[in-house]
Amino acid sequence: MKEPLRITVTGAAGQIGYAMLFRIASGEMLGTDQPVILQLLEIPPAMNALEGVVMELQDCAFPLLRGVVSTSQPEEAFSGADFVLLVGARPRGPGMERKDLLEANGAIFTGQGKAINDYASKNVKVLVVGNPANTNCLIAVNNAKDLNPEQFSSMTILDHNRAIALLAERTGVHIDEVQNLAVWGNHSATMFPELLSASVGDTPALELVTFDWYRDQFIPKVQQRGAEIIRARGSSSAASAANAAIQHMRLWSLGTRTITSMGIVSCGDYDITEGIVYSFPVTCGAGKIEIDKSRSLDDFCVERMRLTERELLEERDAIKHLL
């Protein structure tokens, strides 16, 4: 049997945490031969709720679950962590501007970046889910001075999955026939789900749908899907977000040659400003995320990619004192 790996989840008593922990403990993230220890971080007011979650984890008697730590101390939660899922974040409150939200989360992700740097495994892989995810990830990376920026990423696989599902529905095919789609930029309403390189079976996607549908319906629908779910459910997506986070970590650690989308620190590929956390089309191999550098993009793509890049640059400017 393999040695257990330590997985830290922050905001573990929240909606996404609740939809995620039981699946991680059952082996869906790292494989059914990989024992795990869960290290759960919450803020003090949520510790009671977290205790309830821990009791439910115990009551599942998962054979792979070799221990559960629940704590409100970051140094304890990140100690020896092999994988970190930063889910907890400050939600936007009444009257709060985007700038206030960035500021409130800035404090959380500065501290967590430093604690990961000081207490986690030197090979840790960190995924940021809590919003604004790209910029929270940027703050965490910049505060983990001894770690490689390649050890950090932010989640856009849910947006990628939403785009695949929408195109498959429109063209009347199964999900697995849609290939090579990409989501670029920020996990926000400026994200750019791109179809120029996508295919459905052996046919280019843009031969099967009209450009008007792509621009006027597909792109806005993917961008607004989170808001659509909030309107229908009365609260934000949780199960699909948890599913995407598990998928992100599984692909990153176990590898995939299928293109997906992840937010990573830009090294200037596709002319995107170096240093910002931007979603690119990627594959994963040997525990590393690799950008698909083979795409030819047209003026429409470049314009959309610049728009979402501009938003990320504005977010970076708002928190530059934290970097």
Ligand code: NDP
């Ligand atoms: P959720 O579990 O529903 O969401 C957690 C975070 O994930 C939010 O920032 C949410 O953004 C974000 N998110 C990212 N992508 C998605 C997506 N596609 N769909 C939905 N959400 C997405 O929030 P809860 O309020 O239920 O739980 C948060 C928990 O975090 C609470 O228990 C709180 O106590 C805790 N917390 C912990 C901290 C810590 O550990 N230090 C710090 C702050 C909070 P959005 O708000 O935009 O939906």
